[in-house]
Amino acid sequence: MRRSDSATGWGPMTPKKNRADFSRRVKIDVAKRSAYRCCFPDCERTTTGPSESQNDSITTGIAAHIFSAQDNGPRGSGGLSFESRQSIENAIWLCAEHASRIDKNNGMEFPASTLLSYKRIHEEKIRHERDGIAAKTGWIHSLAIDRAPIFRTPTELQFGKVTVLHGDNDSGKTALCDWLQGISDPQALSKWADPKRYGNLSFEVTYLDPVRQKLRVRVQSRDEIEYFINGEPVPFDPNPVRFVRLKDLRLNPLSDRLPPMTDLDFLSRTLSVNPALVRNMLPLVGIQGKGTVGGLRLDHLQDGSIRVWTDVHGTSPGLSLQKQLSGSERSRVLIEIAAVFARHSAKRVPTVFLLDWAAKSLDSRWMSLIVEFLSSEENPFQTIIERVTNGLGGHDMARVVSLNGNTADVTIGPSTSE
Numbered sequence: 001m002r003r004s005d006s007a008t009g010w011g012p013m014t015p016k017k018n019r020a021d022f023s024r025r026v027k028i029d030v031a032k033r034s035a036y037r038c039c040f041p042d043c044e045r046t047t048t049g050p051s052e053s054q055n056d057s058i059t060t061g062i063a064a065h066i067f068s069a070q071d072n073g074p075r076g077s078g079g080l081s082f083e084s085r086q087s088i089e090n091a092i093w094l095c096a097e098h099a100s101r102i103d104k105n106n107g108m109e110f111p112a113s114t115l116l117s118y119k120r121i122h123e124e125k126i127r128h129e130r131d132g133i134a135a136k137t138g139w140i141h142s143l144a145i146d147r148a149p150i151f152r153t154p155t156e157l158q159f160g161k162v163t164v165l166h167g168d169n170d171s172g173k174t175a176l177c178d179w180l181q182g183i184s185d186p187q188a189l190s191k192w193a194d195p196k197r198y199g200n201l202s203f204e205v206t207y208l209d210p211v212r213q214k215l216r217v218r219v220q221s222r223d224e225i226e227y228f229i230n231g232e233p234v235p236f237d238p239n240p241v242r243f244v245r246l247k248d249l250r251l252n253p254l255s256d257r258l259p260p261m262t263d264l265d266f267l268s269r270t271l272s273v274n275p276a277l278v279r280n281m282l283p284l285v286g287i288q289g290k291g292t293v294g295g296l297r298l299d300h301l302q303d304g305s306i307r308v309w310t311d312v313h314g315t316s317p318g319l320s321l322q323k324q325l326s327g328s329e330r331s332r333v334l335i336e337i338a339a340v341f342a343r344h345s346a347k348r349v350p351t352v353f354l355l356d357w358a359a360k361s362l363d364s365r366w367m368s369l370i371v372e373f374l375s376s377e378e379n380p381f382q383t384i385i386e387r388v389t390n391g392l393g394g395h396d397m398a399r400v401v402s403l404n405g406n407t408a409d410v411t412i413g414p415s416t417s418e
């Protein structure tokens with residue numbers, strides 16, 4: 001299988017049966033969204049310019065398929081319909097060299113989630129350039145672990161727009177989230193800074209800002225953490241990556257172990273966000289796109305506390321957050337509020353949403369919806385989801401990293417089914 005264009009540029013498109021080729025309109029739009037530059041990291045090659053003649057131009061880029069135009073092509077169909085595979089969401093603009101490279105070995109090296117991340121980061125960068133905003137866009141590409149507890153070393157993981165870390169309890173999922181967060185928040189490393197218990201920790205995070213940068217982190221102890229950018233020692237990484245992480249309050253909020261909290265306090269503590277900011281975000285939940293939660297509203301009770309009511313798909317509207325929603329429904333509300341925060345943050349700062357415990361209570365069907373929601377263009381941030389082995393669900397849009405057993409062998413691949 002080849003990409004939709006056998007020729008470069010717009011190509012003389014002769015529609016073939018059973019091939020989800022892009023229309024000329026889709027090709028032009030995806031090219032324009034990329035400002036006619038290749039989306040492959042570090043390439044950025046211009047794919048349009050003057051032709052030999054005085055009054056004409058030539059375009060050499062290619063609208064490549066993320067999921068294949070044919071069922072058995074690179075990266076497969078991803079379970080998408082024929083029409084979805086013809087849509088602009090399934091197209092990425094690349095130079096001829098990179099369009100050919102992503103399809104080698106049936107696309108194994110470049111799963112759909114990786115291509116989606118390339119496309120998103122490039123388009124965000126173009127959006128900023130067009131708006132004249134000097135904001136940084138960024139993306140975490142990989143984590144290479146040289147010395148660490150839990151993991152067999154060396155190990156390298158790559159991340160997509162949405163990545164599912166999939167494995168048993170104690171297989172290292174939380175450790176990976178802590179270490180990633182440690183690139184901008186040393187506090188997240190403190191648990192791992194006990195040399196007697198864990199030995200020394202050393203890893204390297206490659207991110208695109210959008211130029212490829214390598215940040216090495218060496219943790220000797222709680223107050224000895226060294227950072228190196230591209231081999232040069234630095235006191236800390238000045239490139240901000242904001243991590244949005246839901247905090248585990250051992251959440252049954254009704255649990256005896258926790259003092260009763262108003263809904264606003266509960267949300268504030270779970271999201272680690274000031275209650276005033278939580279209030280500002282509530283009306284923005286579910287007003288567009290693929291979310292499954294909406295209609296969040298506050299009610300001041302007579303005893304002075306504040307209750308939050310919400311509409312969750314599949315339930316009757318207007319249920320109370322803590323009193324009436326089940327654990328999984330509450331998780332969905334939290335995830336979508338956190339997504340509002342991450343979405344807003346990602347307009348200016350590279351942002352990663354770390355979703356650890358809240359995904360535990362979601363069944364496969366809801367996981368698939370959440371993955372689809374977090375993969376969509378309305379959410380221009382990166383997400384890493386922890387998931388225990390059972391109930392993985394099919395996540396064609398996500399990169400799935402499986403952590404096997406206590407030694408945490410790493411196998412990487414897109415998952416197609418349970």
Ligand SMILES: [Zn+2]
Nearest residue numbers: 038043095098
């Ligand atoms: Zn290129």
